[in-house]
Amino acid sequence: MNSRWPENNTSLNSLYCLGAGLTMSVLPHVQRIPGWIIVLFLVLTIWKLYSPSQVNLTERKFSITRIFLFILMVIGIIGIYFHFGTIVGRNAGVSLLVLLAGFKIIETSQERDFYVTCFLGYFLVVTTFLYTQTIGTAIYMSCTVLVMTLSLLTYNDYQQKLSYKASSKIAATLLLQSIPVMLILFVLFPRISGPLWGMPDDAHTGLTGIDDEMSPGSISQLILSNKVAFRVDFKDTQPEKSQLYWRGPVLWYTDGKKWTRGESDYLDAAPLQTMSDPVAYTVTLEPHNQKWLYALDMPGQNPELGPDQSWITSDFQLLTQKPIRQRIRYEMISYPEYKISGLNNDELQKSLQLPRQQHGRTKRLIHQWKKEGLSKKQIIKRALKLFSEDKFYYTLNPPLLENDRVDQFLFETKQGFCEHYASTFVVMMRLAGIPARIVLGYQGGEYNPVGDYFVVHQRNAHAWTEVWIKEQGWTRVDPTAAVSPLRVIEGIESALPGNIIGIPLMFSRNSLTRQLWRRLNYSWDAVNNQWNQWVISYGPKRQKAFLAQFGLQKIDWSSMIFLIIIFIVPILIYLAFVLLKSTPENGEPVKRLYIKFCKKLARCGIHHVAHEGPVDFAKRAALKRGDLSQQIYNITDIYIAIRYGSNNAQIPSLQEHVRSFRPSTN
Amino acid sequence: MNTAQIDMQTNSTKGELDKIVEEISHVILGKEKAIRLSLTCLLARGHLLIEDLPGMGKTTLTHVLANILGLDYQRIQFTSDLLPADILGVSIFNRESSSFSFHPGPVFSQLILADEINRATPRAQSALLEAMEESQITVEGETRPLPKPFFVIATQNPSNQVGTFPLPESQLDRFTMRIELGYPDNMAERELLKGCDRRELLKNITPVINSERLIEMQKQAESIHVSDALLDYLQDLLEYSRRSADYVNGLSPRAGLSVLRCARTWALMQGHPQVLPEDIQQVLPSIISHRLTKVQDDGYTTQENIAAHLIKQVPIP
Numbered sequence: 001m002n003s004r005w006p007e008n009n010t011s012l013n014s015l016y017c018l019g020a021g022l023t024m025s026v027l028p029h030v031q032r033i034p035g036w037i038i039v040l041f042l043v044l045t046i047w048k049l050y051s052p053s054q055v056n057l058t059e060r061k062f063s064i065t066r067i068f069l070f071i072l073m074v075i076g077i078i079g080i081y082f083h084f085g086t087i088v089g090r091n092a093g094v095s096l097l098v099l100l101a102g103f104k105i106i107e108t109s110q111e112r113d114f115y116v117t118c119f120l121g122y123f124l125v126v127t128t129f130l131y132t133q134t135i136g137t138a139i140y141m142s143c144t145v146l147v148m149t150l151s152l153l154t155y156n157d158y159q160q161k162l163s164y165k166a167s168s169k170i171a172a173t174l175l176l177q178s179i180p181v182m183l184i185l186f187v188l189f190p191r192i193s194g195p196l197w198g199m200p201d202d203a204h205t206g207l208t209g210i211d212d213e214m215s216p217g218s219i220s221q222l223i224l225s226n227k228v229a230f231r232v233d234f235k236d237t238q239p240e241k242s243q244l245y246w247r248g249p250v251l252w253y254t255d256g257k258k259w260t261r262g263e264s265d266y267l268d269a270a271p272l273q274t275m276s277d278p279v280a281y282t283v284t285l286e287p288h289n290q291k292w293l294y295a296l297d298m299p300g301q302n303p304e305l306g307p308d309q310s311w312i313t314s315d316f317q318l319l320t321q322k323p324i325r326q327r328i329r330y331e332m333i334s335y336p337e338y339k340i341s342g343l344n345n346d347e348l349q350k351s352l353q354l355p356r357q358q359h360g361r362t363k364r365l366i367h368q369w370k371k372e373g374l375s376k377k378q379i380i381k382r383a384l385k386l387f388s389e390d391k392f393y394y395t396l397n398p399p400l401l402e403n404d405r406v407d408q409f410l411f412e413t414k415q416g417f418c419e420h421y422a423s424t425f426v427v428m429m430r431l432a433g434i435p436a437r438i439v440l441g442y443q444g445g446e447y448n449p450v451g452d453y454f455v456v457h458q459r460n461a462h463a464w465t466e467v468w469i470k471e472q473g474w475t476r477v478d479p480t481a482a483v484s485p486l487r488v489i490e491g492i493e494s495a496l497p498g499n500i501i502g503i504p505l506m507f508s509r510n511s512l513t514r515q516l517w518r519r520l521n522y523s524w525d526a527v528n529n530q531w532n533q534w535v536i537s538y539g540p541k542r543q544k545a546f547l548a549q550f551g552l553q554k555i556d557w558s559s560m561i562f563l564i565i566i567f568i569v570p571i572l573i574y575l576a577f578v579l580l581k582s583t584p585e586n587g588e589p590v591k592r593l594y595i596k597f598c599k600k601l602a603r604c605g606i607h608h609v610a611h612e613g614p615v616d617f618a619k620r621a622a623l624k625r626g627d628l629s630q631q632i633y634n635i636t637d638i639y640i641a642i643r644y645g646s647n648n649a650q651i652p653s654l655q656e657h658v659r660s661f662r663p664s665t666n
Numbered sequence: 667m668n669t670a671q672i673d674m675q676t677n678s679t680k681g682e683l684d685k686i687v688e689e690i691s692h693v694i695l696g697k698e699k700a701i702r703l704s705l706t707c708l709l710a711r712g713h714l715l716i717e718d719l720p721g722m723g724k725t726t727l728t729h730v731l732a733n734i735l736g737l738d739y740q741r742i743q744f745t746s747d748l749l750p751a752d753i754l755g756v757s758i759f760n761r762e763s764s765s766f767s768f769h770p771g772p773v774f775s776q777l778i779l780a781d782e783i784n785r786a787t788p789r790a791q792s793a794l795l796e797a798m799e800e801s802q803i804t805v806e807g808e809t810r811p812l813p814k815p816f817f818v819i820a821t822q823n824p825s826n827q828v829g830t831f832p833l834p835e836s837q838l839d840r841f842t843m844r845i846e847l848g849y850p851d852n853m854a855e856r857e858l859l860k861g862c863d864r865r866e867l868l869k870n871i872t873p874v875i876n877s878e879r880l881i882e883m884q885k886q887a888e889s890i891h892v893s894d895a896l897l898d899y900l901q902d903l904l905e906y907s908r909r910s911a912d913y914v915n916g917l918s919p920r921a922g923l924s925v926l927r928c929a930r931t932w933a934l935m936q937g938h939p940q941v942l943p944e945d946i947q948q949v950l951p952s953i954i955s956h957r958l959t960k961v962q963d964d965g966y967t968t969q970e971n972i973a974a975h976l977i978k979q980v981p982i983p
Contacts, residue, residue, distance in 0.1 A: 588895075591983075610981030613944035644893045645940040 012052060013164075015108070017151030018118060019049045022105060024144040025124035026098050032131060033095040034083050040076060044102035073103050094127050114155055121148045135531050146171055177575075184567045187547075190557030191540040209288030210440050210461055212249050214259040219419045219440075223396060225458035228286055229442055230294060231529055232454040235280040241444060243336045245297040245464065245476065246456060248441035249290075250315040256355040257405060259423060259438055272298060272316075276337035284329045284532065293318040294441060294456075296334035297476065303330035314347075315437070316340075327537045340473040343435060351435030351468060359427055361407040366431040379432045380467060380477060383425060387482040390414065392421075394484035418480040422463040425479040435468035439476075450519075451526030590642050590651060597635055597658045604628075604663045614640055628663050635661060673939055679886055680937035686734055686874050693730050693867050694723055694847075696854025702935060703845050703952050704731060704819070709880070709887055709934070710927040712842025713798050713818040715783075715956065722847045724821040728779045729868050731819070735880055736873030738813075740772035741779040742794075744786035746829070750793035754805050768805065773797050776813050776877060780820040784830040794818065795837050815880055835957075842924045843949075844956040887931040891940040898983045899943050900926060903950070906980045907958060914959040921957050928953060943982045950977065 023045060030038055076099045077087065084092035101124060104117045125141050125148070149171040150164075157167065209229065211218055230246075251259040278300060285293060293303055293310065295318055302312050305328065310320045343351075369379055386392075393415045401408050406427045409420050416424075422438050429436035443462035445454040464478040534542075547555055555563075598608035598617075606621045618636035622629035638654045641647040683705065690701045704727065707714045716724045725741075732739035742753055755771030772778065773794065780794055797803045798818050802811045820841065823830060838844070850858060861867075875883075900922060908916025926941075928949040933941045951973030958972055 611947075611977050611979075613942055613947060613982060615942055615944050616947075640940070640942060643895045644942055645891055646893050 014114070014151045014153075014155035014157075015052055016049060017147055017154055018108075018114070018121065019045050019105065021144055021147035021151055022101055022117070022121045022124065024147055025121050025128070025141075026101070028128045028131075028137070028140070029094055029098060032091060033098060034079075036079070037076070037095050037099050040072075041098050041102035044106045048106045048108070069103065069106065073099070090130055094130070097124060097127060115152075118148055118152055118155075133536050135528065138535075142175070146175060149174060181568055181571055184564060184571075186538070187543070188560050188564045188567070190560045191538065191543045209286075209290060209458065210248050210442075212261050212290060212292075214251055214419055214423065214438065214440060214463060215257060219417060219461045219463055222458045222461040223417075227458045228525075229288070229456045229458050229460065230283050230285040232296075232445065232456065233282045233284075233452070234454070235282075237277070237279060238447075238454075239279055239296065239336050243297075244444050244454075245439075245462075245478075246294045246442040246445075246460075247297050247299065247316060247318075247439055248294050249292055249439075250317050250466075251438040251440065252315075252350045253353060254355060254423070254427070256358045262350065272300065272335065273339040273341065274300065274335040274337070275339060276335055278333045278335055280331070280333050282329060282331050284327060284529070284537070285324060286327055287325045289323045289325055291320045291323050293320060293324070293328075293330065295332045296336070298335055298338045298340070300333045300335050303332055305330060326539075327532055329533070329537060329541075342473070343468050348435055351437055352430050352433065354427065354430050358404055359406045359431065360404070361411055362424075362428060363431050365410075366428060370432065376432065376434050377469065379434065380429070380469075383428050384477070384479060384482040387421060387425075387479055392416070392483050394480065418463045421479040421483060422465050425477070426465050429465070429467050437466050439464050439466055443478075448522045448525055448529075450522040451529050453526075453529065455525060590639065590654065593651075593654050593658045594639050594643070597639075597661060600658075600661055600663060601625075601632075614643075625663065631657070631661055631663075675886065676890075676934060676937055676939060679883055679934060682875060682879075683883075683935050689734055689871065689874060690727070690730050693864060693871070694727050695858050696850045697723070697727075697847055700845050700847050701727070702932075703843060703949065706928050706931045706935060706949060707843040707845075707952075708735070708815075708817050709884055709931040710842060710924070711815070711884060712924060712928065713820070713840065715838070715841040715844040716819065716821045716847065717824060717844055718821075718847045720823060722849070723864075724847060725779065725781060726864055726868070727847070728777075728819045728821070730871060732777045732779070733868065733871040734874050735777070736876040737776040737815070737817070737880075739777045739779070740775040741781060742772050743781045744783050744790065746785060746787060748786045748790040750790055753790065753793050754797070754803050757806055766806075768808075768810075770810075773803060774810075774812060776815055777817045777819065780818055782822060783820040784822040784832055786831065788831055788834075791831070791833065791837065794820075795840055798840050815877060815884070835959075838956045839918060839920060841956065842928065843952040845952045883934070887934045888927075890930040890933050890938070892926065892930065893940065895983060896941050896943065896946070899980075900929075900946060902980050902983060903946070903976060907954070907976060910979070912960060912975070917954060917957060921954060925950060925953050947977050 023042070026038065026041055077096065080092055080095045080099065081087050084095070086092050087096050097120075101117070101120050104113070104120055108114055108117050122145065125144050128137060128141060146168070150167055153167045153171050153174075154162070154164075162170070210222065249261050252262045253260045279296060281296070283294065283303075295303070298316055299312060299318055303310055303318060305320065308321060310318060310330075312318055366379070369382055374382060391414055394417070395415045396417060398409075398416045398420060399413045401413065406424050409416055409424055410428075426436040426438050440461075440463050442456045442460040443464070444460050445456040447454055462480070464476060464480065466474045466476050468474050538546075544555070547553075552559075594614070601621055602608065604625060606624055608617055612620075614636050618632050621632050625632070635654065635657045638650050638657060642650050642654060686705065687698060687701050691698055694701060704714050704716070708731070716727065718724055728741075729739075742748075751771065753771050753773050755769050755774065757766040757768050759765075760767045778794075783791060783794070797812060801814075801816055802809055804810070822833070849855075903925075904917050904922050907913055910916075925946060929941050929945040932945045932949050936945065938945065954976065955972050958976070960972060
């Protein structure tokens with residue numbers, strides 16, 4: 001087949017659609033892949049759209065354009081290799097795909113090329129979902145799919161009978177018609193835990209969250225992030241805001257600068273003495289690429305993600321077998337009032353560890369306190385008092401600390417963030433001989449009245465401490481609260497300027513618009529939450545729970561496949577029926593009436609042949625059934641007059657005759 | 667003109683044509699279909715090629731047609747030494763007027779019988795074929811119109827006979843129809859043998875209509891109604907012949923026009939107020955068989971076969 005572009009206007013239209021669709025599917029990648037690839041892609045696409053037939057590569061095997069394009073492509077691939085160090089993986093792979101899509105569209109001249117390019121476009125749409133799966137992305141990509149489908153439609157509209165509007169309508173109808181099949185596949189297709197295929201290693205670098213070590217500045221960076229860390233749905237009672245300490249990793253070791261976790265033991269026997277009613281809740285955790293979960297202080301159980309998938313340690317961390325790279329949902333029970341007694345030797349050593357020959361000034365201060373005869377409890381109080389009464393400030397931009405960070409912070413700069421206070425406090429306690437440790441996690445959360453759940457953002461990241469006191473066991477002490485009580489009671493939002501929380505200027509002017517903005521935000525987050533729950537996190541567990549609602553409690557994947565077939569086959573049969581019925585042959589009402597007439601005769605054993613004219617058929621039929629000849633000739637005459645004599649006035653008469661034509665079958 | 671009047675006219679024309687067919691049938695026995703087809707061809711302003719073995723009545727049919735339609739008539743016997751001037755005419759020097767005067771050849775008549783056209787050389791053949799297409803000839807720099815109506819009925823022996831120059835496809839395309847007469851059936855043969863000499867019968871034939879009436883009928887045929895549904899069918903047929911891998915080449919647009927014109931005339935002859943798919947199917951074989959060539963011609967492909975195959979393949983929309 002020869003090139004269709006030069007002479008055919010339709011193909012040109014479809015080419016424009018194709019170009020638009022491809023560009024739409026490439027645009028979301030602008031931030032993710034090197035700019036020169038996008039530019040190259042756009043240049044190639046525009047070149048093709050500007051002169052579709054000029055770059056006709058099929059005519060001559062070796063033309064200058066062809067050689068030029070080939071060299072350009074090789075350079076492009078080498079460029080990608082140098083940029084990423086590979087041509088596989090998520091970013092490099094997408095870059096390569098975008099680059100090749102540009103070259104594919106430029107060489108599109110035959111029917112096959114067109115379809116290949118089009119399906120490449122559909123595939124590019126899928127690649128965006130490797131990065132983001134939000135509602136916005138889904139809507140945008142639906143539009144892209146619509147445009148791609150439109151290009152297929154215009155390409156197949158040989159007679160150019162359809163306007164853009166009409167084709168778009170058909171394309172939209174086609175997509176709408178595919179929804180039932182899509183829903184059935186979505187609901188019933190067997191889910192497996194974990195992604196269907198291994199994601200490239202670089203896929204998770206963008207995930208934010210708390211690290212498993214703490215150094216100055218590691219948390220204050222998170223504070224600037226508006227991303228959601230997790231959402232919490234409390235079953236019955238909601239604890240007070242000041243009790244919302246979401247426990248993450250526990251840090252034991254320090255080298256004077258950094259704090260790290262070290263090994264933690266399994267929790268064999270629970271040393272947790274509960275002193276209040278349990279709080280039950282469900283956490284929907286965003287992926288953070290770390291091997292732990294968050295729970296309210298103090299978690300009372302293993303979240304049971306699966307056999308050997310998660311466990312609870314003796315310092316009440318919830319650890320997982322694999323990094324959390326997908327949004328997960330787990331149910332938890334916590335006890336806001338508790339007592340953890342028991343401190344073994346190993347733990348005692350760990351909780352008093354300090355780097356040698358550091359923090360001299362602090363050491364002297366503690367010695368002084370000890371000399372004053374203060375008890376351990378009094379030393380704790382004294383330290384907190386120091387933070388609250390001396391000129392300590394809570395700030396996101398503390399001055400840079402060098403050398404001995406604890407000493408410098410405590411005696412010179414006195415400006416810091418939760419990590420400064422927590423680490424300094426723990427060092428002070430350990431110097432005083434009080435076992436202490438740092439706990440990382442989140443503090444607070446925002447209640448969403450629309451969806452009735454709490455949202456914990458990255459900006460809620462926090463570090464606090466726990467000290468071991470003989471009578472009380474491990475006790476939570478939050479030195480930051482001593483400096484900035486509001487931070488704990490009201491939440492981080494009150495301690496930060498509005499622009500960090502993300503209220504646009506036009507909404508932050510007065511309280512009414514601020515309320516409105518909040519409300520909008522809550523609704524949007526609630527919608528997002530539903531989307532996450534039901535679309536993105538629709539995993540094996542959800543699927544099971546959902547199907548159980550329909551009485552399919554114990555369903556294995558083979559039965560799901562069977563169900564899919566049961567549901568989809570009727571849809572396909574129905575579609576086939578509709579398609580076959582609406583062939584142009586049966587399109588006209590007159591022809592339909594005649595076919596009805598032929599069917600009635602067929603029941604008497606007189607079958608109409610496709611190439612047989614009406615008069616010939618009437619003669620044959622009348623010969624076989626003399627008793628019907630009058631009727632047959634009547635109907636045939638009217639039919640001829642309408643269909644070949646264009647005498648449409650007789651249509652009702654034909655209807656009447658065909659209806660009343662009831663040949664006996666013998 | 668309202669429909670009733672049209673119907674009446676159609677019916678009267680049908681009557682006349684039936685009478686012509688009947689008259690001819692007295693001479694050419696048992697060949698009503700061939701007679702009707704040749705009449706159709708002439709009424710559709712087409713040229714007719716009759717191909718058959720010698721002695722099947724080709725020439726007789728032509729004679730009868732000319733006589734009964736009241737056309738003036740010339741016969742050109744094509745032989746291998748026939749020159750174009752023998753057909754078109756020649757200028758001869760007139761001593762008295764001291765100038766050349768043109769002596770028109772046999773082509774200047776309403777009906778020409780080109781007998782055994784494939785026995786002449788291509789040079790002589792082309793002289794006639796040009797006249798057929800243009801309805802005018804150019805001799806010695808002067809263009810001369812041919813009379814109206816202008817028909818050519820050519821006869822030829824099957825091309826596998828000795829001493830023939832087969833017409834090339836491009837020239838065959840100029841003949842609207844090609845028909846075969848074939849052997850008479852048993853009864854017709856008996857009647858033929860019992861009856862008197864055909865040449866005697868020819869002398870007794872009187873014209874039923876004249877050339878003016880013939881032109882009128884041509885116009886009438888052209889006004890027969892053709893619906894979109896019928897055009898769809900015709901286009902499907904043409905499309906199939908072009909797309910199908912069975913044929914070397916598809917049907918030309920000229921072939922399509924010929925089919926439509928002949929179908930209209932056939933409908934007129936049947937007294938139909940509109941053209942029906944059956945009319946197309948009736949005229950189709952004689953119009954397309956000399957235009958379509960099967961890719962693998964097995965040697966048994968007859969005119970009917972090739973058309974019947976095409977008709978069977980294309981459903982009536």
